Amino acid sequence: MSTRRKRRNYSDEFKHQIVDLHKAGKPRNEIISEYELTPSTFDRWVRENTNSGSFKAQDNLTPEQKELRELKKRNAQLEMENDILKQAALIFGRRSK
Incomplete structure (x- = not known):
């Protein structure tokens, strides 16, 4: 039996809200736990937002x-x-x- 989670899709608005929470000082671990995110997903959103302000793959090449x-x-x-x-x-x- 697989314990793998079903892939979830998030809106850009939600991603911006998560990044804004982090920028406002909310600890990374609390955000990840509260919103049931994987650490890699959270880190990627923060990195993409910092690099280009966009979450589209083509904007972050x-x-x-x-x-x-x-x-x-x-x-x-x-x-x-x-x-x-x-x-x-x-x-x-x-x-x-």
């Missing part, structure tokens, strides 16, 4: 993660363009014979 995401997108685009050019070369190669 490091510069390296953002660059990697852009490079992967660009690579996929170039691979698609390359495939199109290969197909065009095959088509035009057949016509010229």
